[in-house]
Amino acid sequence: MRPVEPVLSVDDLRLSFQGIQAIAGVSLTLASREILGIIGPNGAGKTSVLNCINGFYRPQRGRVVFGGRDITRLPPHRRAALGIARTFQNIALYPGMSVLNNIMTGRVIRMRSGVLACGVYAGHASREHVAHRQVVEEIIDFLEIEDVRRHLVADLPYGIQKKVELGRALAMDPQVLILDEPMAGMSADEKADMARYILELKDVRSLPMILIEHDMGVVMDLCDRLIVMDYGKKIAEGPPGAIQRHPEVIRAYIGEAAEGPAAH
Amino acid sequence: MSEFLLSGLLNGLAVGSIYALIALGFALLYKSTKILNLAHGELVLFGGYLAIALTRAVPFPVAVVLTLLAAAVLGFTVERVIMRPLFGQPLLSVIIVTLALGYVVRGLMVGIWGGSTRNFPQVLPGGIVRVAGIPIQPAGVYSAVTAACLLLGFWLFFRYSLVGIAMRAAANDQLTASTLGVSLRRVFAYAWAFASIAGAVGGILLGLWLGVNFALGFVGLKALAAVILGGLDSIPGAILGGVTIGIIETIAGGYIDANIIYGFKDITAFVVILLVLLVRPYGLFGTEHVERL
Amino acid sequence: MSVRPAGDFKTSYVQDMAILDTRLYRLGFAMLVAGLLLAPWWAGRFIFLLNTIGIYAVGACGLGLLTGFTGQISLGHAAFMAIGAYSSAFLSQALRFPFLIALPVTSLITFLFGVVVGLPSLRIKGLYLAIATLAFQFLTEYALIHATGGIGSTTVPPIVIGGWTVRTDRQFYYIVLVVWLAAGAFAANLVRSRIGLAFMAVRDRDYAAQVLGLDLLYYKALAFGIAAGYAGIAGSLWAHYNRLITTEQFNIGASIDYVAMIVIGGLTSAWGPHLGSAFVWSLSQGLQIFTPAVLAVFPAFGKIATPLREIVFGVTLIALLIWEPGGLAMLLRKLKRKLDLWPFAY
Structure with a gap:
C-alpha cells in the first residue's frame, strides 16, 4: 500500500x-x-x-x-x-567531549536562550538547560549507556560510540x-x-x-x-x-x- | 613610469628571491613536521649576525660555511631538545613553544652582539650594476643568483636524494611513511636543519644588502605570509609566494609610499594576502582540504 | 574518565552542572575572591601588576572563547583591544560619555567589528584564517597611526562614576576587579551553556555541527564578536588606566602575547585565560625585579640584563609547555585529581 x-x-x-x-x-x-x-x-x-x-x-x-x-x-x-537527523559511516562524534555533552549538542537547536542569558545563566537559561538535560538523560537510559555518561567518547569502544551517535541524533527530536x-x-x-x-x-x-x-x-x-x-x-x-x-x-x-x- | 616599473620588478625580484628562500625553509618545516615556526625570523637574524661576526676573524666564504654549519647544528639541537618531547601535542602549544624559542634566540643574540645594526665588510664589488639599463645594487644581483641556485639545489635534493624522498613521503603522510621504514625522527631533524640553513642563507643575503638589525626579524612573518599566499602545502607555492611578495612590496608599496600615504610598504603583502584569501581560501596553490587545528 | 570526589553526592542537575562543583572548591573560590578584594592591603606597590593581570585576563577570556572553545586562531586580538581603547578614548573625551556608558558602548562597537572580521571565517580556515587576522592587525595599526596623526599618544580622561573620580591604582583596582569577575563569570557560564556546546561542536567537527542544525557562519561570527567585545572592554580599561595610549601598545607583539597567555593558561579551560595572564605578567614582573638583583651580585652580566629577561622568559615557557602542553589549567586539574583521590593512588 x-x-x-x-x-x-x-x-x-x-x-x-x-x-x-x-x-x-x-x-x-x-x-x-x-x-x-x-x-x-x-x-x-x-x-x-x-x-x-x-x-x-x-x-x-x-x-x-x-x-x-x-x-x-x-x-x-x-x-x-x-x-532531518543523521549518523555517519565513520562516527562523527566529538571525541574530546563526554558522552553527556555529545548528546547535549543535539539539543542545542532546541534551546532558545540568548547569548546574554547564557552568559548570566540565571533564571530561564539555567532552567532551560536543566529541562534539556532531563531529555538527554532519558535518551541515555533508552540506549542503556548510563555507566559511561561521563566518559570521554574517545575512550569508548566502537560499538558504544555508535550508540552515542544515535543518541545525539535522537536528541534533536x-x-x-x-x-x-x-x-x-x-x-x-x-x-x-x-x-x-x-x-x-x-x-x-x-x-x-x-x-x-x-x-x-x-x-x-x-x-x-x-x-x-x-x-x-x-x-x-x-x-x-x-x-x-x-x-x-x-x-x-x-x-x-x-x-x-x-x-x- | 615604465622605468619605475621595470626597476621595481628587478629589485622586487631580487628581494623576492630571498623571501622565497626563507619561505622555502618555513614551508619545508611545516610540510614535514606540521609545525608553524614562529622563530623563523630569529633563525634569519642568527645567520646574519653570526656571519658578520665571523667575517672579522676569517675570510667571507669560510664565514659563510661556518655559519651554515652552525645553523644546521642549531636546527638539530632545537629538534632534539625542544621539539621531540612535544611530538603529537596540540598544535597551538607547539607554536607557542617556537615563539618562546624565538625569544631565547633573540635574547642570546642581543646579549652577544647588542641591538644595533651591523654591516658586512665590503665583500662584494661596490657601485651600481646595470641590468637591461636599469640600475640595481650588485648585492641584489648576487642575492637573486644565489637564491636561485639554492632553490635549484633544494629541488634536486628533494627530487633525487634518498633523504629528500623520505622527507617528501613523510610530508605526504607521516603514518604511512613510518610504516614504510622512514624514520620520522630523522626526517624532523633534517627538516629543522634545512629550515635553519635556508633561514641563515636568507639572513646573510639580506645582511649583505641591507645590513642586519632586529627589524629584520619581521621577515619571519613575511615568509609566513608568502607561504600562506602560495598555499600551505605547496613548496612551489611558497617560492612563488615569496617572489610575488617581494615584487608587490617593491612596486606597489614603493609607489603608494612615495605618492599616496607613507608607511604602506611593509603591510602591502598582508593586504594582498587578505584579498587573495577572500577569493582563494587555500592560497594560490594549496589544495582544498579541511585544516584541523 | 572523570573522577568524582567520594562522599559528595549530587541530587539535582543544577548541582551537577555547577562550575564550582564541590564544597571544597566553593570554599577555595570564596577565599580567592576575598584575597583579591583585600589585595590593596597586601599587594602594596604591586597593585599595578594586579591591574594589568586583570585587564589582560579580560581580553584573554575573549580569545579563549574564540580560539580555545571555537577553534579559530586569531592573531589580531590586540587590534580589537586597540579599537576598544581608541573608541573609549573618543567617547569619553570628545563626546563626554560617562565611563559606565562608554564601556558597554565600546564593547558593542568592538563586537560589531569582530562580527565583520569573523565573516570570512566560513571560508578561510585554520592557519589561513590566522594570517587573515594578522592582516587585520596590521591594517588596524596602520589605520590608527594615520587616524591619530602619527606615532604620538592620545590622552584619555580618568574614570568618573557618579561624581567619584578614580585617581589611584588602588581605586582603579576595584573597577578592574568588578569587570574582571563579571567577565570571567560570563565566559564560564557561556562555556557550559548551549552557546559553549555549539562553539565546541563547530570547533571539533564542523560538518557534524551542521547536521545538528548549527549555522557555522552564525556561531563563528558570534565567537569573533564576543571575543572582540571582551578585547574592547580590556582596551577601554587599559585606556582609562594608562591615561595615555599609543598604537605601539596594541601591536602584533601584544596579539601574540594574548595567544601565548591562553595557551600557557590552558586552551580549553575557563580558568586558562586568567591563569595565563597572571603567569605571563607575574613572570615578566618577577624577572624585572630579579635581574637587577642578579646584576648586583654579578656585575659582569650588566651587558645582558635586558636579553637575560627575554631568555629566562622564553626558557620558562618552553619548559612549562614541554612539561605540560595542556597548560596551567591542566596542571591544576591533575593536582585536583590527586587531591580528590588522596591518600589513594586511584
Missing part, C-alpha cells in the same frame, strides 16, 4: 563530480513509520544520496521534498532544524532519522541491541528512517522496503522478500561472470 503523502521524497536526483556520475536519476519516497533500506555494492552512490538529502551535496538536477516543502536549496543546518551503516563493525550482540533500538524507535516514536547497511540479515529483518543501487542508479525497489529474488540485484551482488567480460 502506497502512502498518499510521503514524509520525505527525492525526485530524479542527479549528481556528478567533475564529470563522474555519482547519482544518475534516483527517486525515492519515505512514508511515515517506515524503515527504508538502501543497499548496494560499495561506491554505488548510497551515501551520496544521503548527502543530498541532508544538504552536504547540491545535486545538479532533481528535488528533495521534506514535509511538503522543497528543501533542495536549503543549507544543511536548516534541514537539520526542520527535523527528529522527524526523520538517516542512519549510514549504523551496525558496521559491531559484534553480533551489539547489532542485536542496535536493531532493538531501531525497531523501538519505529514502534514507539513512529520515527521514519532511512538506513544504509551491509549486513543483509539485519536489512531483511528491519526494513519495510528496500532500494537497491548500483553505479548511481536505482536498479530495484520493493519489500525485502521480493528484492532477494530480483535478478538485477543478484547480478549486481554476485556479478555477471556468466555473461559479461572478465569479472574483476
Whole structure:
C-alpha cells in the first residue's frame, strides 16, 4: 500500500563530480513509520544520496521534498532544524567531549536562550538547560549507556560510540532519522541491541528512517522496503522478500561472470 | 613610469628571491613536521649576525660555511631538545613553544652582539650594476643568483636524494611513511636543519644588502605570509609566494609610499594576502582540504 | 574518565552542572575572591601588576572563547583591544560619555567589528584564517597611526562614576576587579551553556555541527564578536588606566602575547585565560625585579640584563609547555585529581 503523502521524497536526483556520475536519476519516497533500506555494492552512490538529502551535496538536477516543502536549496543546518537527523559511516562524534555533552549538542537547536542569558545563566537559561538535560538523560537510559555518561567518547569502544551517535541524533527530536551503516563493525550482540533500538524507535516514536547497511540479515529483518543501487542508479525497489529474488540485484551482488567480460 | 616599473620588478625580484628562500625553509618545516615556526625570523637574524661576526676573524666564504654549519647544528639541537618531547601535542602549544624559542634566540643574540645594526665588510664589488639599463645594487644581483641556485639545489635534493624522498613521503603522510621504514625522527631533524640553513642563507643575503638589525626579524612573518599566499602545502607555492611578495612590496608599496600615504610598504603583502584569501581560501596553490587545528 | 570526589553526592542537575562543583572548591573560590578584594592591603606597590593581570585576563577570556572553545586562531586580538581603547578614548573625551556608558558602548562597537572580521571565517580556515587576522592587525595599526596623526599618544580622561573620580591604582583596582569577575563569570557560564556546546561542536567537527542544525557562519561570527567585545572592554580599561595610549601598545607583539597567555593558561579551560595572564605578567614582573638583583651580585652580566629577561622568559615557557602542553589549567586539574583521590593512588 502506497502512502498518499510521503514524509520525505527525492525526485530524479542527479549528481556528478567533475564529470563522474555519482547519482544518475534516483527517486525515492519515505512514508511515515517506515524503515527504508538502501543497499548496494560499495561506491554505488548510497551515501551520496544521503548527502543530498541532508544538504552536504547540491545535486545538479532533481528535488528533495521534506514535509511538503522543497528543501533542495536549503543549507544543511536548516534541514537539520526542520527535523532531518543523521549518523555517519565513520562516527562523527566529538571525541574530546563526554558522552553527556555529545548528546547535549543535539539539543542545542532546541534551546532558545540568548547569548546574554547564557552568559548570566540565571533564571530561564539555567532552567532551560536543566529541562534539556532531563531529555538527554532519558535518551541515555533508552540506549542503556548510563555507566559511561561521563566518559570521554574517545575512550569508548566502537560499538558504544555508535550508540552515542544515535543518541545525539535522537536528541534533536527528529522527524526523520538517516542512519549510514549504523551496525558496521559491531559484534553480533551489539547489532542485536542496535536493531532493538531501531525497531523501538519505529514502534514507539513512529520515527521514519532511512538506513544504509551491509549486513543483509539485519536489512531483511528491519526494513519495510528496500532500494537497491548500483553505479548511481536505482536498479530495484520493493519489500525485502521480493528484492532477494530480483535478478538485477543478484547480478549486481554476485556479478555477471556468466555473461559479461572478465569479472574483476 | 615604465622605468619605475621595470626597476621595481628587478629589485622586487631580487628581494623576492630571498623571501622565497626563507619561505622555502618555513614551508619545508611545516610540510614535514606540521609545525608553524614562529622563530623563523630569529633563525634569519642568527645567520646574519653570526656571519658578520665571523667575517672579522676569517675570510667571507669560510664565514659563510661556518655559519651554515652552525645553523644546521642549531636546527638539530632545537629538534632534539625542544621539539621531540612535544611530538603529537596540540598544535597551538607547539607554536607557542617556537615563539618562546624565538625569544631565547633573540635574547642570546642581543646579549652577544647588542641591538644595533651591523654591516658586512665590503665583500662584494661596490657601485651600481646595470641590468637591461636599469640600475640595481650588485648585492641584489648576487642575492637573486644565489637564491636561485639554492632553490635549484633544494629541488634536486628533494627530487633525487634518498633523504629528500623520505622527507617528501613523510610530508605526504607521516603514518604511512613510518610504516614504510622512514624514520620520522630523522626526517624532523633534517627538516629543522634545512629550515635553519635556508633561514641563515636568507639572513646573510639580506645582511649583505641591507645590513642586519632586529627589524629584520619581521621577515619571519613575511615568509609566513608568502607561504600562506602560495598555499600551505605547496613548496612551489611558497617560492612563488615569496617572489610575488617581494615584487608587490617593491612596486606597489614603493609607489603608494612615495605618492599616496607613507608607511604602506611593509603591510602591502598582508593586504594582498587578505584579498587573495577572500577569493582563494587555500592560497594560490594549496589544495582544498579541511585544516584541523 | 572523570573522577568524582567520594562522599559528595549530587541530587539535582543544577548541582551537577555547577562550575564550582564541590564544597571544597566553593570554599577555595570564596577565599580567592576575598584575597583579591583585600589585595590593596597586601599587594602594596604591586597593585599595578594586579591591574594589568586583570585587564589582560579580560581580553584573554575573549580569545579563549574564540580560539580555545571555537577553534579559530586569531592573531589580531590586540587590534580589537586597540579599537576598544581608541573608541573609549573618543567617547569619553570628545563626546563626554560617562565611563559606565562608554564601556558597554565600546564593547558593542568592538563586537560589531569582530562580527565583520569573523565573516570570512566560513571560508578561510585554520592557519589561513590566522594570517587573515594578522592582516587585520596590521591594517588596524596602520589605520590608527594615520587616524591619530602619527606615532604620538592620545590622552584619555580618568574614570568618573557618579561624581567619584578614580585617581589611584588602588581605586582603579576595584573597577578592574568588578569587570574582571563579571567577565570571567560570563565566559564560564557561556562555556557550559548551549552557546559553549555549539562553539565546541563547530570547533571539533564542523560538518557534524551542521547536521545538528548549527549555522557555522552564525556561531563563528558570534565567537569573533564576543571575543572582540571582551578585547574592547580590556582596551577601554587599559585606556582609562594608562591615561595615555599609543598604537605601539596594541601591536602584533601584544596579539601574540594574548595567544601565548591562553595557551600557557590552558586552551580549553575557563580558568586558562586568567591563569595565563597572571603567569605571563607575574613572570615578566618577577624577572624585572630579579635581574637587577642578579646584576648586583654579578656585575659582569650588566651587558645582558635586558636579553637575560627575554631568555629566562622564553626558557620558562618552553619548559612549562614541554612539561605540560595542556597548560596551567591542566596542571591544576591533575593536582585536583590527586587531591580528590588522596591518600589513594586511584
